[in-house]
């Protein structure tokens with residue numbers, strides 16, 4: 001038996017946005033504000049729409065995005081896409097973290113349309129995330145769905161939960177690296193990638 005939700009349990013996007021909006025209204029009250037004053041009147045719905053948009057990764061299938069643009073390719077040299085911008089939410093504080101992802105892969109008979117790599121990053125970034133898992137998920141997705149010989153992913157990000165609260169380290173950034181296949185076996189290959197992306 002496939003465990004599927006009953007049809008009447010499936011909620012439309014509008015239903016979800018309206019429910020999130022009512023929670024935002026409660027939060028605004030709890031913060032000591034008046035949600036009915038002019039500037040805040042439409043804020044719960046606007047905030048709900050913004051949050052729903054920024055977490056659309058939950059409603060995307062990264063493997064499906066990739067399968068739309070996989071092509072035969074005889075080359076076996078490293079392909080590098082550098083500085084893919086992303087925006088995500090730290091799952092511990094629901095505050096944004098954002099930065100850039102660079103991806104290198106070594107084809108094994110197949111290549112991927114370059115714009116799809118950016119969409120795969122978005123599919124995993126637009127959720128409640130941690131940077132380490134974002135990096136690992138992008139790496140594994142490309143490695144498995146493309147069937148590449150090797151994949152390496154670096155991510156450099158700034159976390160508003162570090163900047164706005166707690167330690168308030170304004171200039172710190174965090175870098176994470178993950179790799180699979182040929183990049184795990186060959187440090188020279190990794191260094192070649194790091195040299196190209198100037199990490």
Ligand SMILES: [Zn+2]
Nearest residue numbers: 090092093161
């Ligand atoms: Zn955080």
